[in-house]
Amino acid sequence: MEGLTDQLSQFSLGEVQRAGVASSFVLLFRKMLSLALDSETINGLLLGRPSSEGNEFTQHRKPKSVKDFSNEGLCCRDRLRAQLSLRFPSEDINEIKAMLLDPRIKSKANSIISDPVLVTRAEQELQAEHCLYHDVDILKWFKDHGENSFPAISILARIYLAKPMSTAQQERVFSLSGYVVNELRTRLDEDRAEKLCLMKANWPQYKLLMNE
Known part of the structure; x- marks a missing residue:
């Protein structure tokens, strides 16, 4: 159980995620956590005597086969799988768009997303949205509609779009x-x-x- 919760803690974010914002790392974390829960071995913490200068990050770990898990450990893994399916039931198109707009993980989109049709659809929708900028005044749109429909994006627009250009x-x-x-x-x-x-x-x- 300690090994499972240790793997789960690696996906903790320092900043609170707002409900109305799609994170570019959601699908990456979903993929990595699925692989971790399907693994045949889990690295568990050794119960030996720690050194005087050691901490939880320097303690030795040893892989343990899932076949040797106790009933409580297997129950913990099954509950984590159920929570993963409940919280992330499918690959959302907005999350795919957020990943494609993030240069840090954009190149890994095809290996993370299982359905290539969704990737193609997201790319086409992003290109169509980009073409709208030639016909729509983005500042006027944010003033009339964007502030109410997308409050999080509106805050970023006020910060960055209001900055005057300087040479x-x-x-x-x-x-x-x-x-x-x-x-x-x-x-x-x-x-x-x-x-x-x-x-x-x-x-x-x-x-x-x-x-x-």
Whole structure:
């Protein structure tokens, strides 16, 4: 039972998964957990005396055959299989889309998903959705419909789509203003500070004009 629960703990996520968001790792975890529960051996913790500097991650484990499991251990494995079938009864199309959009595991989609027809269908739907961006104003759509229909995506849109674009030249001007306006120039008015920043940023061009 300890070996089974140890394998189950490896699929624990640090962040709480919201119900309205499809995780890209759901199908991967489902596949790996299915293989772990169908394995003929389970690595169990040895009950020997641990070292003084050891912990639960450094303890030795030994594979144990499922045939040698007690009735309680077999019951635990059967319940885990039942929970896996109950919580993940089938491969959802939205979860497949989330996997295809994740570059970390996109290449493993065909080996994780058992039905290749679903993979092809998900790819076609993603391509069709991408074509809509040429005809739909995505910002207006989020404002009119997206906030109510997809609250989680709406939060991400407010964070990333609202950021103004800036060039490297603009970033250098902003950094320059931090040197011009400092604690030693507390009485510097706005007009003079603006002129200093403009003169500093355009000093090479100013020298060329003076030489001409």
